[in-house]
Amino acid sequence: MNKKDKTLFVCQECGYESTKWLGKCPDCGKWNTFVEEHKVPASKTRPHITNFSSEVKKISEITETQIHKNRYKTNINEFDNLLGGGLVDGQMILIGGEPGIGKSTLLLQIAGRLSSQFNCLYVSGEESLEQLKMRAQRLKINNGQLFLVSETLLSEIVNRVNEVKPKFLFIDSIQTMYRDDIESAPGTVSQVRETTAELLSISKSIPLTTFLCGHVTKEGTLAGPRILEHIVDTVLYFSSEQHHTYRLLRCFKNRFGATSEIGIFEMQEEGLKEVKNPSEIFIGEKPKNVSGSVTTCIIEGVRPILLEVQSLVSSTPLPVPRRQFSGLDYNRAVIIIAVLEKRLGLRLANQDIFINIVGGIKTKEPSCDLSVACAIASAVGNFVVSSKIGIIGEVGLTGEVRAVTHISQRLTEFEKLGFEKCIIPKANLKGINGKLKIKIVPVETVFDAIESIKNAK
Numbered sequence: 001m002n003k004k005d006k007t008l009f010v011c012q013e014c015g016y017e018s019t020k021w022l023g024k025c026p027d028c029g030k031w032n033t034f035v036e037e038h039k040v041p042a043s044k045t046r047p048h049i050t051n052f053s054s055e056v057k058k059i060s061e062i063t064e065t066q067i068h069k070n071r072y073k074t075n076i077n078e079f080d081n082l083l084g085g086g087l088v089d090g091q092m093i094l095i096g097g098e099p100g101i102g103k104s105t106l107l108l109q110i111a112g113r114l115s116s117q118f119n120c121l122y123v124s125g126e127e128s129l130e131q132l133k134m135r136a137q138r139l140k141i142n143n144g145q146l147f148l149v150s151e152t153l154l155s156e157i158v159n160r161v162n163e164v165k166p167k168f169l170f171i172d173s174i175q176t177m178y179r180d181d182i183e184s185a186p187g188t189v190s191q192v193r194e195t196t197a198e199l200l201s202i203s204k205s206i207p208l209t210t211f212l213c214g215h216v217t218k219e220g221t222l223a224g225p226r227i228l229e230h231i232v233d234t235v236l237y238f239s240s241e242q243h244h245t246y247r248l249l250r251c252f253k254n255r256f257g258a259t260s261e262i263g264i265f266e267m268q269e270e271g272l273k274e275v276k277n278p279s280e281i282f283i284g285e286k287p288k289n290v291s292g293s294v295t296t297c298i299i300e301g302v303r304p305i306l307l308e309v310q311s312l313v314s315s316t317p318l319p320v321p322r323r324q325f326s327g328l329d330y331n332r333a334v335i336i337i338a339v340l341e342k343r344l345g346l347r348l349a350n351q352d353i354f355i356n357i358v359g360g361i362k363t364k365e366p367s368c369d370l371s372v373a374c375a376i377a378s379a380v381g382n383f384v385v386s387s388k389i390g391i392i393g394e395v396g397l398t399g400e401v402r403a404v405t406h407i408s409q410r411l412t413e414f415e416k417l418g419f420e421k422c423i424i425p426k427a428n429l430k431g432i433n434g435k436l437k438i439k440i441v442p443v444e445t446v447f448d449a450i451e452s453i454k455n456a457k
């Protein structure tokens, strides 16, 4: 076989293979994602990614084993909850996130906790042992059972695993690891896929719980192949708005639990700290007696979180006024502005409009619509919305206010934080459970909502 036959072009987004270089991937539609790689000879790839094989049994004959009943806890509650109660033997967990978001910090903190009971091996392909030690000192981690190594060659890592016999393995990051029997560069689809497959088969056979961290591109997908998401058991993504100290850890996939929870952390000098009462923090600095600021409630995973929505509207000499929104969906915000102009007659065409969800939270929930509309109306009309009023509701194109989900949960959260009144969609009235003290103001249109917050004390 000559060299030409072995060369392949592989889409780094989805793993699509082609014998020619292509500008646009026919599979996932991304541009400029093809990279030349060398074909992995069939003898080197694993036929079965998990190496599982068993005899055929009746379902009633299979006895539950201890393996998946045992949950290992890190005692970082936000993290344990996110994973459905803790870690499981042989589980492989992928933590994705943008550069600098705190992936290594999180991994080291988890390793720090687990190493009080178990052998843990932390493999870094990105930092030297001194750098790791410096971070560990800052995080006050100094456990005898935590082993560190700087290594990128997979076969060496396997040797270290056999030496240390860890219960938990940490790979920072999967894009730096490589197998020397595969010619492509580290970080390419073939390398990432094959190293992960190898690690997976080691994890499942020992069993050993393995954490992988991976970089995420600007578009928010894992740099390199999506393929990883299918191989691993659990996928977590770490995110935040730039320059904010809050970090959200979301579960996108979990073979051992639900994916509805999120974990909220704050980045501090001593590492990531759990945020137990997010509502208190996100509305804690809300200014009083200022126009353009209102409070709404979103549901993140299964828990309600109160958020402050701020708006600033000012006239502009620019022919095209600025529309700058942070934390919310651009298209929804533009629609709300159009509704305010068309249905309420607000003149916004020559105004710059800025909208900000305070605290660096990003949300796409339609239930924020009404609060965004009210924040803009408050900024335009220069009237203050009482800080004891909560606002929830989706806004339709005719200016009607539509029902939202989890109404009782949201109202309870408002009540818990001392709110006296809440504007809600009229259609939600019948879904409310009895015992709420908070005063409810049902509205049918954006117009009604704005009238009622204007007149409220």
Ligand SMILES: Nc1ncnc2c1ncn2[C@@H]1O[C@H](COP(=O)(O)OP(=O)(O)OP(=O)(O)O)[C@@H](O)[C@H]1O
Pocket (backbone or CB within 6 Å): 097, 098, 099, 100, 101, 102, 103, 104, 105, 106, 126, 138, 215, 267, 268, 269, 270
């Ligand atoms: N002394 C410090 N005090 C507070 N925060 C710090 C301190 N040092 C680092 N950080 C925070 O830690 C972050 C880097 O964390 P970490 O190295 O865990 O990120 P990462 O996701 O692993 O990054 P990379 O993609 O580069 O590997 C910095 O962006 C910063 O916010």
Ligand SMILES: [Mg+2]
Pocket (backbone or CB within 6 Å): 103, 104, 105, 126, 172
């Ligand atoms: Mg790192």
Ligand SMILES: [Zn+2]
Pocket (backbone or CB within 6 Å): 011, 012, 013, 014, 015, 016, 025, 026, 027, 028, 029, 030, 033
């Ligand atoms: Zn593709």
